[in-house]
C-alpha cells in the first residue's frame with residue numbers, strides 16, 4: 509500500500525487544467541432563470557440517475573466582479589473556502605444542465621472549506637471533512653444571466669470517500685455557507701462583501717427522491733445577492749483576482765517548497 513504522502517506528491521505534480529475565461533458583456537440583467545423553464549434541472553448529475561441539489565444561487569444582479577471565476581474564488585475565501593488542496597481533485601467532476609441552452613456542463617470549479625488557511629487548509633478539509641461546493645455558471649444563449657449555481661454540501665472525511673454527512677449534509681452545508689455569508693460583511697484580498705439572502709421554494713424537490721446518497725432535502729434554494737461594498741472599487745486598482753480568472757491563488761513560498769519536495773520524493777521513489 510502506498511503511503512498517503514506519496515499519493516499526494518503524485519497528484520500535486522499534475523495541476524488540473526486552467527479554466528476557460530468568461531465574458532459578461534452580453535449578459536441579461538436578471539437574478540437567474542429557472543433551469544426548469546429551459547429543460548434543465550436544479551439537481552446536478554452525480555451519476556446513477558441521482559443528483560446533488562443546486563441549493564445556493566449567487567444572483568446575476570450581484571456585483572459583476574463577484575461572478576467571474578476569480579471573483580467567486582475570492583468571495584469564497586472571504587467565507588472561509590479555498591480551492592482544493594494543491595489543486596488536487598479527489599472526486600469526478602459532476603455536470604449540471606442550467607436550462608440556458610448549454611446542455612450539461614461540468615462544474616467550473618470546486619471549493620472546499622479552508623479552516624482559516626487559504627493555502628493549506630483545504631488539505632485538512634480533504635482529510636477531516638467539511639463544507640464544500642461545486643460552481644456552475646448560467647451563461648448559455650437561452651439564459652445568459654451570469655448567475656452562479658452552487659451545489660453545497662457538508663462532507664465526511666477522505667476515509668469515507670467524501671460521502672455527504674448524514675442525515676442532512678445538503679441543507680446543513682447550505683445553511684453553514686449562508687450563515688457565514690450573512691453574519692456580517694466579509695473580507696478577502698481587498699474586497700469587502702455584503703450578502704443578502706432570500707429563500708426560493710418550488711424549484712428544488714422536497715424529500716430524498718433522486719437525491720444523491722438518498723439524503724432528504726427541505727426544498728429550499730437560497731438566492732444570495734453579493735455586493736462588493738468597498739467605498740472605492742477594489743478592481744479599479746487592479747487587484748489580481750479582478751482582471752484574471754485565476755484557479756489557484758499564488759501559493760506561499762513554503763507551499764511551493766513543500767510541493768517541490770514531495771515531487772522530488774516521488775521522482776526518487778520511482779527510480
Ligand SMILES: *[C@@H]1O[C@H](CO)[C@@H](O)[C@H](O)[C@H]1NC(C)=O
Nearest residue numbers: 600601602603604612613614
Ligand atoms: C466532464 O468531465 C469528465 C472527465 O473529465 C468527462 O469525461 C465528461 O465528458 C465531462 N462531461 C461534460 C458534460 O462535459
Ligand SMILES: *[C@@H]1O[C@H](CO)[C@@H](O)[C@H](O)[C@H]1NC(C)=O
Nearest residue numbers: 679683706707708726728730
Ligand atoms: C429559509 O429557509 C431555511 C431552511 O428551510 C429556514 O431555516 C429559514 O428560516 C428560511 N428563512 C426565511 C426568511 O424564510
